Amino acid sequence: MFSFLKLAALVAAAFVVEAQAQETHTVTFTNLCGEGVPTLKANGVTLSSGSPYTSHGPLIAAIAYLDVGCGANGEGCTTVETTLVNPTSPGSGSSTDITLIPPHSFSVSTGFGYYNGCDGAGADCTDPTCPTAFFKSTDTGVQVACQTDNVDLVITFCD
Template sequence: MFSFLKLVAFVAVAFVAGAQAETHTVTFTNLCGEGVPTLKANGVTLSTGAAYTSSGPLEAAIAYLDVGCGANGEYCTMVETTLVNPTTAGSGSSTDITLISPHAFSVTTGFGYYNGCDGTGADCTSASCSTAFHESGDSGVQVACQTDNVNLAITFCD
């Protein structure tokens, strides 16, 4: 029999678990005066400029300022991100800027973590910036964060 005390205990556990659920927010600042900030994951558009908050991990997401880009940011500067709470050392969030073809420099693009790893991020201000991937064999430009529920701010034309 399901007693009232068991019901109260179940609701309390569910509330505590819900209050501690994993979330990540991606925000945009567009100072370009044109274009549409776009966030996608698995081919689905999650945001066209508004802040987006995930309920759980945000994996394999891409963001770009759509100024005549292809459907997945082709021909534009693109931010790639996975925001996930770390379960082991080194398994947390990772973000980078890519200019690997068919992506190409389109506008100054930068990102930074907040609500953890504050001040950590990267900016790409030209087609030759050293903070972006240029070829698939490049390494060292990914920016990691090992903080639960970290958020990401992306800025265009700063």
């Protein structure tokens, strides 16, 4: 006979499995510049002003920059663009890059790296001619992909 207690136990187990399966991604900042505010935005909304930010689900088309006199969306500054998403098919996971496409321009040394998956994958931009940045929209070879679930990202300024 199927009892209420067995049903309650099954429902509780289902909630635990669902909680474990939830997609999350955390973006953290290391600011070694001694000035400026690390900023993370998505769709024009500020998600973080320096503290770690955790998305509960995909983080799509976010931008990050050290606000040292930048425009509202990082104009005039070195900008990191990222989409952090669990892959649903080969090649559909996370992608991050550094952009210097106008109106963005080099402002401070900036780098990023994945952690909790794809450890060691990332890029650094230490001067205005950095080969690891987008200068035009066709520079797609500078994107750094990660095909790991729940990957996190650290962004460093002035390293």
